Amino acid sequence: MPVCVQGDGSAGSAQETPRRLSREQLFVLISTASLNLGSMMFYSILGPFFPKEAENKGVSNTVIGMIFGCYALFDLVASLVFGKYLVHIGAKFMFVAGMFVSGGVTILFGVSDQVPEGPMFIAMCFLVRVADAVSFSAAVTASSSVLAKAFPNNVATVMGSLEIFSGLGLVLGPPLGGFLYQSFGYQMPFIFLGCILLLMVPLNMCILPNYESDPGEHSFWKLITLPKVTLIAFVINSLSSCFGFLDPTLSLFVLEKFNLPAGYVGLVFLGLALSYTISSPLFGLLSDKMPHLRKWLLVFGNLITAGCYMLLGPVPVLHIKSQLWLLVLILVINGISTGMSVIPTFPEILGCAYENGFEEGLSTLGLVSGLINAMWSVGAFIGPTLGGFLYEKIGFEWAAAVQGLWALTSGLAMGLFYLLEPSRRKRSKLQNILSTEEERTALLPDEIQP
Secondary structure (H helix, E strand, O other): OOEOEOOOOOEOOOOOOOEOOOHHHHHHHHHHHHHHHHHHHHHHHOOOOHHHHHHHOOOOHHHHHHHHHHHHHHHHHHHHHHHHOHHHHOHHHHHHHHHHHHHHHHHHHOOHHHOOOOHHHHHHHHHHHHHHHHHHHHHHHHHHHHHHHHOOOOHHHHHHHHHHHHHHHHHHHHHHHHHHHHHHOOHHHHHHHHHHHHHHHHHHHHHOOOOOOOOOOOOHHHHHOOHHHHHHHHHHHHHHHHHHHHHHHHHHHHHHHHOOOHHHHHHHOHHHHHHHHHHHHHHHHHHHHOHHHHHHHHHHHHHHHHHHHHHOOOOHHHOOOOOHHHHHHHHHHHHHHHHHHHOOHHHHHHHHHHHOOOOOOHHHHHHHHHHHHHHHHHHHHHHHHHHHHHHHHHHHHHHHHHHHHHHHHHHHHHHHHHHHHHHHHHHHHHHHHHHHHHHHHHHHHHHHOO
């Protein structure tokens, strides 16, 4: 993939002749790819077997949803903190330290089955999930910032391409976790993945560049209160909530509805993961080559996602019989629509920040990266927590429809904003012209005095 680079390896201007990847940029890609793969494997590995294992330990579906959801809650807080203080801590140290801690606590999660059932088991699960959330938040916030720093003119393309590794983690996680659990028991999936993460630590210590920058003057509050950023944050919330909803509910629904063994339940998740993996690079390329399409990719992706969740059960009012092939097809379409919406969010927020006076540099990249991770975490907390509760009360079909309504609302709100944006900009431009004329008129008598 050609990118614009200067002689020192940093990204150059958009007008420079594209050349091959520099060594520094290649190392950034390798580091980010390793993190994406590891983080998504751990994120998805629990789905096929943990809900059933937790039920056997006397944990209710609501609490299972909270165990999934607490990860996102602490990821939210940590993302805001790490995004704000990225420059002070150092992007490389934050990345490597986060990956090291995450590998350790992943292995620790594997011994949770030795803890007595009931409150002690629940407390152990919460503690390990919280520690892993904070550590991965540090690594992901740092990696997104470093990636945008290394590829300022190709952010969406590079991020979309690296989603191949996120998707690969989603693809490998559920079936690998399910089959390791079936073959070797509860501990093996966590020990295997934890060791992989720890092996990645020395690699990234050696190859990840160390970017330095001065602290910025702007804050998360100024960024999130920009109307466009607020609406994009709402979109991110809805998408992550839909994703998170599936973690504690889909495996239980498939087991009950279609009587599949745990190893094959993981294969159902492949429809979502594979389609997201394949489509993300395409949407990243479209976002960079045709920036005017970003907003409509974002809007229509959300609307399609809403339709998918209405059909996932399907919702009873549609009177469509639930079938395994239909469920997999809807997950495939949902993976494509999620990629369509997620990939343009980073360049859209970053562009909006620059338009409103944020300085270009690692400080702003840290704010944007931390904000996106935090907003994703809000939905990822609400999705599993609310999903587990609604699954118990109204069943999977209606619970999925509720998630679809959230995506529908955010998609319509974002579409309305983009439709009204040209007229709003014209009014703003006219007001600036009028105010400039008034200032010139007020200054004119002073200018002609001797």
